[in-house]
Amino acid sequence: MPVGPGPVEYTVQPQPAAGSCHYRKAADGQPLPDTTCTPGAVNPKVTSANLASTICKSGYTQSIRPNQSITGPEKKANIKSYDFTGDPSDAEYDHLISLELGGDPNDARNLWVEPPxxxxxAGEGVNNPKDGIESKLHSLICNGKVALSDAQSAIATDWTVxxxxxxHPDGK
Incomplete structure (x- = not known):
């Protein structure tokens, strides 16, 4: 799993070249990112030894989330990387490995324009069923039922499964 720089003084990150990334689809039709452009990247400051003071601590993800002044320009560039042609307000500039799962906050390898x-x-805004999966994985990690690295690998490979x-039984 690629390791990002972690929380640092954020700057707008360069994105993959326009048209170089291609969406995949899960078995159920949900969008998945290009594995070359967006393989996921973990935050080196989150480890299995410090979960209580990082991802399992209330308010942690908000404390490391990049400001919209950083992610806004990145999303516009990533839209071009993926040739996304829909309404940008319907797509989320999403962390493949979410911050609550120890994903890197601003590594371009961990962010993608997730289509609806x-x-x-169209025009109904973002709908992201991936968020519910992330929340369940977060609870499993913080309750000691799933290893951090296993959850990170699973979400990066195919969030739908x-x-x-x-x-987990909810995964059927």
Whole structure:
């Protein structure tokens, strides 16, 4: 798993070249990122030994989230990287490995313009069922039921089957 720089003084990160990234689809049609452009990247400051003071501590993710003045220009560039042609307000500039799972906050390898899910109506804003999966994985990590690295690997590989990959019953 690539390791990012972690929380630092953020600057706008260069994105992959325009048109160089290609969405994939999960078995259920949900969007997945290009594995070359967006393989995921972990935050080196989050380890299995410090979960209580990092991702399992209330307010942690907000304390390391880059400001919109950084992510806004990155999203615009990443839209070009992925040739996203929909309404930008319907797409989320999303951490593949979320901050609550120890993902790197601003490594371009961990961020992608996630298009809306199948069946989404244009103009209705972001709909991201991936968030619910991330929340469940976060709880499993913080409750000691899933190893941090296992959850990170599962979400980066295919978020739609991540719960099943770590052996959680909600994953079916």
């Amino acid at each position: 899910s199948p069946g989404h109506k 991540a719960l099943a990959t770590v052996g």
